[in-house]
Amino acid sequence: MAWMFLVAAGVFEMAGVAMINKWHLERNWPAFLLMLLGFGLSFIFLSLAMQTLPMGTAYAVWTGIGASGGAILGMLFYNEARDWKRILFIAMVLGSAVGLKMVS
Structure with a gap:
């Protein structure tokens, strides 16, 4: 379950990053709120994943996922x-x- 939380955290991180770009281009409240929501959910799911997974693996x-x-x-x-x-x-x-998943 921790790996599912971690993947969800990465997907929400991607959404947050996309909304940073959208907010930068448009400067509107919906983009700003979606950016906060994306990053907020990302951190929540990351913290859930880190209850089981080692910090270094989870963070990496x-x-x-977020960067790629x-x-x-x-x-x-x-x-x-x-x-x-x-x-x-x-x-x-x-x-x-994927390699970190295989050795964890």
Whole structure:
């Protein structure tokens, strides 16, 4: 169950990051409130996951999901670069998260 909480925390982290960009572009209250909601839920789910998982593993996986997911969202919705090097390094980050799951 802790790993499900951790994945949820990462997904909400991605949502929070996406809303930072949306708020930066539009400066409206809904984007700001969604940003706070995304990060708030992210921290709640991270704390639930850390009741079982070691802090280092939980934080590394959470950060990896958030960073990789944010980069992927940027490529999909904000026309950020999609070259093979960028995709390779995103895959390496996600592969590291999977590796931490395998050894935990």
